Amino acid sequence: MILLDRVTKVYSRTNTALDRISLHVEPREFVIIVGASGAGKSTLLKLLTKEEKPTSGKIVVGGLDYDKLRDKDIPLVRRKIGVVFQDFKLLPNKNVFENVSFALEIVGYGNREIAHTVPKVLDIVGLKGKEKRMTGELSGGERQRVAIARAVVRQPKILIADEPTGNLDPKYAWEIIKILEKINHYGTTVILTTHNQDIVNKLKRRVITISDGRVVSDRANARYNNEDSK
Amino acid sequence: MTKKKPNKPRKQGNHKAITFGRIIKTGGQNFIRNASLSIAAVAVMIITLSIILFSYIANATFAHTIQQIEDKIDVSVYLKDSVTEERRDQLISDIKNMGNIRSVEYVSKERALEEYKAANNDDIDLLLAISQTDNPLFALLRIKPYDVDRIDGIRDYAEKPEIKELQADETSYSGDRKEAIDNITNSTRLLQRIGIIGVIVFAIVSVLIILNTIQMAIFNRREELKIMRLLGASTWYIRGPFIVESILYGVVAAIVSVSLCEALLSVPQVTLSTSSFGLLDITYAGEFFSQRLWSILTLQLLVGIIIGAASSFIATHRYLKFKTSK
Ligand SMILES: Nc1ncnc2c1ncn2[C@@H]1O[C@H](COP(=O)(O)OP(=O)(O)OP(=O)(O)O)[C@@H](O)[C@H]1O
Ligand SMILES: [Mg+2]
Numbered sequence: 254m255i256l257l258d259r260v261t262k263v264y265s266r267t268n269t270a271l272d273r274i275s276l277h278v279e280p281r282e283f284v285i286i287v288g289a290s291g292a293g294k295s296t297l298l299k300l301l302t303k304e305e306k307p308t309s310g311k312i313v314v315g316g317l318d319y320d321k322l323r324d325k326d327i328p329l330v331r332r333k334i335g336v337v338f339q340d341f342k343l344l345p346n347k348n349v350f351e352n353v354s355f356a357l358e359i360v361g362y363g364n365r366e367i368a369h370t371v372p373k374v375l376d377i378v379g380l381k382g383k384e385k386r387m388t389g390e391l392s393g394g395e396r397q398r399v400a401i402a403r404a405v406v407r408q409p410k411i412l413i414a415d416e417p418t419g420n421l422d423p424k425y426a427w428e429i430i431k432i433l434e435k436i437n438h439y440g441t442t443v444i445l446t447t448h449n450q451d452i453v454n455k456l457k458r459r460v461i462t463i464s465d466g467r468v469v470s471d472r473a474n475a476r477y478n479n480e481d482s483k
Numbered sequence: 484m485t486k487k488k489p490n491k492p493r494k495q496g497n498h499k500a501i502t503f504g505r506i507i508k509t510g511g512q513n514f515i516r517n518a519s520l521s522i523a524a525v526a527v528m529i530i531t532l533s534i535i536l537f538s539y540i541a542n543a544t545f546a547h548t549i550q551q552i553e554d555k556i557d558v559s560v561y562l563k564d565s566v567t568e569e570r571r572d573q574l575i576s577d578i579k580n581m582g583n584i585r586s587v588e589y590v591s592k593e594r595a596l597e598e599y600k601a602a603n604n605d606d607i608d609l610l611l612a613i614s615q616t617d618n619p620l621f622a623l624l625r626i627k628p629y630d631v632d633r634i635d636g637i638r639d640y641a642e643k644p645e646i647k648e649l650q651a652d653e654t655s656y657s658g659d660r661k662e663a664i665d666n667i668t669n670s671t672r673l674l675q676r677i678g679i680i681g682v683i684v685f686a687i688v689s690v691l692i693i694l695n696t697i698q699m700a701i702f703n704r705r706e707e708l709k710i711m712r713l714l715g716a717s718t719w720y721i722r723g724p725f726i727v728e729s730i731l732y733g734v735v736a737a738i739v740s741v742s743l744c745e746a747l748l749s750v751p752q753v754t755l756s757t758s759s760f761g762l763l764d765i766t767y768a769g770e771f772f773s774q775r776l777w778s779i780l781t782l783q784l785l786v787g788i789i790i791g792a793a794s795s796f797i798a799t800h801r802y803l804k805f806k807t808s809k
Binding site (some may be wrong): 344 | 706715795
């Protein structure tokens with residue numbers, strides 16, 4: 254599903270975010286990426302959505318070689334990937350409902366399907382009754398849940414979740430993780446980054462550890478100690 | 484959970500209509516939700532569109548004034564009573580073939596008398612004196628040139644001996660006031676020229692100001708554009724609502740600027756004529772405006788819509804680009 258071959262990302266001469274990263278993710282896999290702050294986790298995910306371009310190396314996602322992708326195909330690629338951005342990236346001019354439905358609108362869902370699907374997903378992330386709120390009026394945790402709802406609503410082939418539980422209390426955090434497990438169960442490849450060792454240890458999934466832009470370990474059913482990576 | 488359903492293929496034709504509807508709806512929504520920003524943009528557009536409109540009307544009014552003055556300039560050739568009808572017709576067609584001739588009007592002795600009476604109808608003594616005698620006036624040809632500046636051509640023709648001998652009196656230029664008329668014409672011409680340049684300059688400056696305003700409004704919302712891009716929205720789905728929003732600015736601004744002009748031109752005319760130093764024929768400006776109200780409104784709408792749409796098209800462009808450099 255996802256293949257990275259010696260991918261390097263240099264932001265500036267003194268700032269190498271990723272250094273010859275190679276990894277392979279199977280379809281339907283659930284992968285956790287851990288690593289200290291600044292290790293390069295978000296950068297890695299940004300390469301997968303074409304938000305950033307690698308300095309060198311090869312990236313293939315869903316059979317598409319990113320080097321050969323033309324600009325006009327980029328939106329199509331992005332529509333197949335759901336992303337929970339670390340900084341949420343909610344649309345400021347839209348309310349909660351519209352933020353989530355936007356993800357469906359751009360792939361051409363009809364009004365009836367939207368009216369049917371969006372409330373269900375909002376209910377799942379615990380935002381029932383807040384549909385009409387503008388995103389500026391939401392708490393950090395609520396915003397995060399809107400971001401999650403928006404990422405999962407169109408059942409993407411790949412779900413990228415960059416610290417989706419960073420602003421949530423343990424109860425909600427675990428709810429969100431359960432949503433990710435569920436969507437993974439129905440066939441979506443999930444890539445999750447987190448600093449939360451409880452979550453990593455409870456999930457018992459493949460864990461890739463990144464340090465200073467390099468993969469330092471890649472183990473199935475791994476445990477993770479937050480202190481290690483510091 | 485809703486996630487059991489596999490992605491269904493979407494219906495294509497329907498899709499386009501729905502998308503179009505959504506773009507319009509979103510544009511309208513943003514227009515209302517960004518009220519403070521919208522008001523600023525609309526205000527700028529109102530001012531610029533009004534300036535264009537006012538200078539356009541002022542220009543038309545100057546043109547009209549000049550035309551009116553020029554219309555009054557004519558050359559009268561007085562014919563002896565002995566000139567036959569054939570000779571007269573011959574003369575008329577010769578003059579018409581001269582070039583620079585707008586019209587040649589034949590005024591018979593009787594008409595000339597009537598006109599004379601009408602012109603002096605407050606001078607009872609004169610009227611009385613005239614009615615006592617036979618018609619003392621001559622028939623005449625009243626010649627109007629296209630280009631007043633080349634009126635000398637008509638004079639030269641009238642001075643030719645074979646033409647001269649048909650005339651009962653000196654050729655009259657309406658003549659003796661020509662110099663005064665020239666002065667007025669020249670200064671109005673100058674004003675009109677300044678007016679045309681003014682309209683053009685204002686139009687260019689307006690376009691730039693509006694472009695800049697919309698560019699700033701969109702700069703403020705560049706994050707929004709980038710987010711939509713990241714979510715995989717197509718270029719037109721992102722750009723469309725911004726264009727709709729700017730078109731709405733244009734529509735509102737056009738309506739307001741036309742209403743503003745309407746209101747101003749219906750202010751008591753004395754006030755206005757005084758404040759424009761009598762240079763503007765306010766009565767005519769009012770007429771000109773109200774006669775063309777609908778076409779002016781349409782024109783303003785078109786200008787507002789085109790400038791608005793083009794500006795937001797240009798302004799969104801840079802935020803819709805993909806990172807293509809490695
Ligand atoms: N747009 C950018 N321009 C320049 N440098 C960047 C940019 N984004 C990230 N970096 C740098 O790249 C390195 C990796 O950043 P990245 O955001 O990938 O870290 P991270 O692992 O996601 O950290 P965190 O856990 O805090 O989210 C950091 O040193 C960061 O300063
Ligand atoms: Mg990060």
